Amino acid sequence: MTGIRLTAPAPGWAIDADVVVVGSGVAGLTTALRCAAAGLDTVVVTKARLDDGSTRWAQGGIAAALGEGDTPEQHLDDTLVAGAGLCDEEAVRTLVTEGPDAVRRLITTGATFDTTDSGDIALTREGGHHRRRIAHAGGDATGAEISRALVEAVRSAALHTIENALVLDLLTDAEGRTAGVSLHVMGEGQHDGVGAVRAPSVVLATGGMGQVFSATTNPSVSTGDGVALALRAGAEVSDLEFVQFHPTVLFLGADSEGQQPLVSEAVRGEGAHLVDATGTRFMLGQHELAELAPRDIVAKAITRQMHEHGTEHMYLDARHFGAPMWEQRFPTILAACRAHGIDPVTEPVPVAPAAHYASGGIRTDLRGRTTVPGLYACGEVACTGVHGANRLASNSLLEGLVFAERIAADIAETRPPRTDPAETASGGGGAPVPLLVPETRTAIQRIMTRGAGVLRSAASLDAAAEELEALHRSAAADAGAADPKDAVPGVDAWEVTNLLLVSRVLVAAAREREETRGCHWREDRPDRDDAHWRRHLVVRIAADRTPVVHRTETAAFPPVRAAD
Numbered sequence: 001m002t003g004i005r006l007t008a009p010a011p012g013w014a015i016d017a018d019v020v021v022v023g024s025g026v027a028g029l030t031t032a033l034r035c036a037a038a039g040l041d042t043v044v045v046t047k048a049r050l051d052d053g054s055t056r057w058a059q060g061g062i063a064a065a066l067g068e069g070d071t072p073e074q075h076l077d078d079t080l081v082a083g084a085g086l087c088d089e090e091a092v093r094t095l096v097t098e099g100p101d102a103v104r105r106l107i108t109t110g111a112t113f114d115t116t117d118s119g120d121i122a123l124t125r126e127g128g129h130h131r132r133r134i135a136h137a138g139g140d141a142t143g144a145e146i147s148r149a150l151v152e153a154v155r156s157a158a159l160h161t162i163e164n165a166l167v168l169d170l171l172t173d174a175e176g177r178t179a180g181v182s183l184h185v186m187g188e189g190q191h192d193g194v195g196a197v198r199a200p201s202v203v204l205a206t207g208g209m210g211q212v213f214s215a216t217t218n219p220s221v222s223t224g225d226g227v228a229l230a231l232r233a234g235a236e237v238s239d240l241e242f243v244q245f246h247p248t249v250l251f252l253g254a255d256s257e258g259q260q261p262l263v264s265e266a267v268r269g270e271g272a273h274l275v276d277a278t279g280t281r282f283m284l285g286q287h288e289l290a291e292l293a294p295r296d297i298v299a300k301a302i303t304r305q306m307h308e309h310g311t312e313h314m315y316l317d318a319r320h321f322g323a324p325m326w327e328q329r330f331p332t333i334l335a336a337c338r339a340h341g342i343d344p345v346t347e348p349v350p351v352a353p354a355a356h357y358a359s360g361g362i363r364t365d366l367r368g369r370t371t372v373p374g375l376y377a378c379g380e381v382a383c384t385g386v387h388g389a390n391r392l393a394s395n396s397l398l399e400g401l402v403f404a405e406r407i408a409a410d411i412a413e414t415r416p417p418r419t420d421p422a423e424t425a426s427g428g429g430g431a432p433v434p435l436l437v438p439e440t441r442t443a444i445q446r447i448m449t450r451g452a453g454v455l456r457s458a459a460s461l462d463a464a465a466e467e468l469e470a471l472h473r474s475a476a477a478d479a480g481a482a483d484p485k486d487a488v489p490g491v492d493a494w495e496v497t498n499l500l501l502v503s504r505v506l507v508a509a510a511r512e513r514e515e516t517r518g519c520h521w522r523e524d525r526p527d528r529d530d531a532h533w534r535r536h537l538v539v540r541i542a543a544d545r546t547p548v549v550h551r552t553e554t555a556a557f558p559p560v561r562a563a564d
Helices: 028-036 072-082 089-109 142-156 225-232 267-269 295-309 320-328 333-338 395-414 442-451 459-481 489-512
Strands: 004-006 013-016 017-021 041-047 160-162 166-170 179-185 192-196 199-202 243-250 274-275 312-317 348-360 361-363 376-377 431-433 537-541 548-551
Touching: 004 166, 004 225, 004 361, 013 548, 028 041, 028 142, 028 395, 041 395, 072 089, 072 225, 089 142, 089 395, 089 548, 142 333, 142 395, 166 489, 179 199, 199 225, 225 361, 225 376, 225 489, 243 267, 243 295, 295 312, 312 431, 348 459, 376 395, 376 489, 442 459, 442 489, 459 489, 489 537, 489 548
Parallel strands: 004 431, 013 192, 017 041, 017 199, 041 160, 199 376
Antiparallel strands: 166 179, 179 192, 243 348, 274 312, 312 348, 537 548
């Protein structure tokens, strides 16, 4: 334990459970349903409403070897290629072999996928896949359908849910084992203000951290809260430098910030072309799969074209689809484009890369266990080793499903006893982290976009690190001042404080990795260097809140300590 915690009031109320699941996407709700089915008293905590996480925004679909002629081995090969030498092969094999049955169980839970005329699941292709293996729903509303089905199942099972709650810190017992979480409930309800859910097993399924950048496909709730909580609790994170920038995000202007509309890779999977302003396809000859190359390759190609042409975006041309296909296959994207004055039926769609997915996260083993006993992580917040240096398209929903079931099975098997937190204060004691004023959020996002975005270099990362450390020192100095600024405990201050911690760790890892690999693109180190850098970077936070970066000796992860 680091002894580090957020500045927050002591919990004013508490409830007890066997398991608390933080997050309500595919990973969190699947874990909760499986735990409850095993007879465990399960509480779901979510930052907004149950259906407000990242899952509902997923358009393309869920990848699994479900089609005739496809095999888990072929899915494994495509995943390993996309991961650029850093995937954990055992983790990937687990994903692709257990994935098809996990999807079938999701259908049993109530999710309805699009089907062919013969009644089979309709499958499409996305970048990096050599076969059609992406199951989708509602054309381009797969995440919304999965979220709907899981939320209905949770409500039907009458699980205890706490909505509009920001989780603050991990509670631990006298032995340093997980004993629950502290949280702040926003608004009126059964609970209000800072409280605690006391449970011997905590599952973090809090999604991503896209809000560290100015433009992202992530919803506003994706502020890296789970990674920040785990770091303060002493857990290790890995591969945080590998942030996937989705190549085709609807370009709304250079000054546009916050969540941006995604134009799914499935549009390219169905035959759309990437073109410049003259209509020339620029992916031809750059990769055997052209527009369906892995995302890092497409994002880099678009960025290069933007630089060469002196423009701020390229175009996605799918006019040849015609109105019926747009309306039936991609109704969500069509509506989003038209809402912004663009009609993809009659004109090319302006697109540019934006932050999309964290391939790294809290380091876990194949049962979702972290380096803190009793603390689990699942979904985008976790680093199972499946994604390596670049996630293969549509593997994220599958990872959430497969490892959620594994976590629930592990908790049901071990059934650790309930213990009392060593302290009732948020985080279980230790020095509170000075809070930042909410206005700092924009500054952090601009620093990260400028210094640690799609294009990185030693100079840009050094500048970002210096500016972030200045914010960190300023907050600490202000907290000790006689007349401190108005950084009072509250959701906005807690979120921006989490964003700063996650940003500092991400930049520390990106500075360390002196090569280009996957979605980590160093202009000053343009080549992949397997001899020195086919390694993982594992980061923890020291007691003085300094990121400590460790490079593994091989491409394999070190073992995760068993959660006894």
